[in-house]
Amino acid sequence: MSHNFANRMQSVPRSFIREILKVTQDPTVISFAGGLPNPALFPSEALAEAARTVIADHGGETLQYSTTEGHPPLREWIAARYRERDGLDVSADDIMITTGSQQALDLMAKVLIDPGDTIVMESPGYLGAIQAFSMFEPKYETVNVTADGPDLDALERALAKNPKLFYAVTSFQNPSGLTYSDEKRQAVAEMLKGTDTVFAEDNPYGDLRFAGERQRPLMAYRPEKSLLLGTFSKIAAPGFRIGWVVADPDLRHKLVTAKQAADLHTSTVSQRIVHRWLEDNDLDEHIAKICDCYGTQCNAMLTAADEFFPEEVTLTRAEGGMFLWAEMPEGCSSMKLFDLAIKEKVAFVPGNPFYVDGRDANTLRLNYTNAVPETITEGMKRLGKCMKDYIASL
Template identity: 55%
Template sequence: MKKQDSVFSDRITDVPRSFIREILKVALDPSVISFAGGLPNRALFPVEALKEATSKVFDAHGRDVLQYSNSEGYPELRDYISARYREKSNLDVPVENILITSGSQQGLDLLGKIFLNDGDGVVIEEPGYLGAIQAFSLYKPEFLPVSVSSQGMDVERLSSVMSKCPKLVYTVPNFQNPSGISYTEQNRRDVSRALEGTSTILIEDNPYGDLRFTGEPHSSFKELLPDNTVLLGSFSKCIVPGFRLGWIVAPTHIMKKLITAKQATDLHTTHFTQSIVYQYLRDNNIDEHIKTIIDVYGRQCQAMLSSMQKYFPPGVTYTEPEGGMFLWVELPQNVVALDLFELAIKDKVVFVPGDPFYVNRTRTNDLRLNFSCVDEETIVTGIQRLGNAIGKIAGTGA
């Protein structure tokens, strides 16, 4: 199947087109209620505080942060991240094991770059994060999907695919995108045990970890499986996504390769926005700000759960997230989410059908709902519309 005559590389033909991108275009109509986006709520952006921080940065070291800088990242920001891991998660992460990236999406690209040869195995959650599927696709791996449920990863299946010696196991253990599920403490230990003693790298992508509404936090893989774990973090969900700032935590021998790859890829991430974020974190109480976000998202999540219970016909099930921005709906077996999408958009409500979150399935009967961007009242209206549409398509006449 090699397209010998194409001027383009084989790898670029393997990347799935972003279905979500297409959907978001549709959702621009303001009368459409959108549960499709993956955006944090812009009403909560600390715009004034960031403006103040920026002004300070210009005055204190404008010329420094506007010049070319080092590839690792703004030193003070890396110090901050290290200290916060120690303080909040009891994790010992030395500064030299932290690399600032242009969003955690870039972290995925860099990890694909330094680890993946053609055909290398990559364990991916099923359903899994679309951005990770896209990023890794460029390095032509063999995807090994392992399903996730409300307990976490299917460890039996994971143990079975470990016989293929995958290079990477990609996980979002807290409030997963797209499903909203979290791995239980036991599941984390079982997953760690399956990887122990192997050279497989576990990627713990944790953009939503701070956004917990209920329940207790669990151990990080970084703690359970320190030698094999690479941790990804982000400022996108707790401050703003527009700065495109994330980070990678990796063991020293991996960090060396990451820095080489980072340099070849874009020299460095702008220190300008890094220093603004650092100044903002110094001058403001981020924990209070996070609490505000949690209150809003938690209430919106609750409104969505109650509305689904009220308006969804029987036979529809859904996850009950303890945090994050998404939940996952499973429709009756005979309902194709893509068909529901066509119907629902006429009723002015949209979501993301399950298909793009699978590497090898289409016309699935599940879908992702986002609750971070829509206020409670609108959620009730939107879920009612969606419930009607499901009722129509499922033939229950609801």
């Protein structure tokens, strides 16, 4: 059947990871592909108790329509945490609750991007953002991510083109696992001051630090014309689809209008359950458990890589988050490696979808949060063998 689709759909890639996850449904496949939190760490019992409480005590309000901006006590809780931990001058009025932070990307693109507008992306960059932004047909300028943040010379050249938007994941970047240093955050903020470029800082992984020192959001150094995205998907449970965006009044009002057209408001039930859980439990204690577990899993992956990967393959050394980024020698194809690896019952995400130019990449993303250390070791052993065989065949 033939359909007359909108032109914008021609340039929008399908979610590569969602396609790979179909392959990994086989229980014999060890998957490092999905960006999945460890379900053993979901606070299921505490959330169930929170659900019972809000339905029993506030059933009518909990099951009713709500305001687009979101549940006021939840917004105030988020704002208070920013004020106390990061020294940000943020109030509940500055926050809009979204259906996951992925919706914030979509709404941001609707509000800011016209066809042909220039936007700046990290390279490699988050594929969910690439998918959301490509719907609106922008021109991309890319900036390489180094061990401590963006290539500042490349960013300066990109900003000279007066881009509409600069999007970045500043802590434990997806896919690389790398983090902007405090020095780079301040340098980027100085470069953005005086420009018309909106800076969108996505921070889904910032709380998942198991080594090193916590950094303040870049918004602390350049609050004007900035957006800050957050989510409970990585620290509570992704099934609730509760995210948020911090924005100045002009931006926020436009985002609210766009959200009203999209879904009226995020699930009232989910918002109230999450807020009740936050009020009745120690979030920092819960996060500490997550970080302890992820630190062990990350160390298992790094140790196995040192033992089983070829010397020619390099790997990032993350201090938190959910991912490591491997790079094979020039001329290698992670897609060809994937075909070999899946035959050995191990999966990863090839680097291709993390680049806006569609290159045949020699890089790959590895997730360590959804497998126990013993499984990680076995999977890395299988993958290391595939790498050695593939490189030797070139």
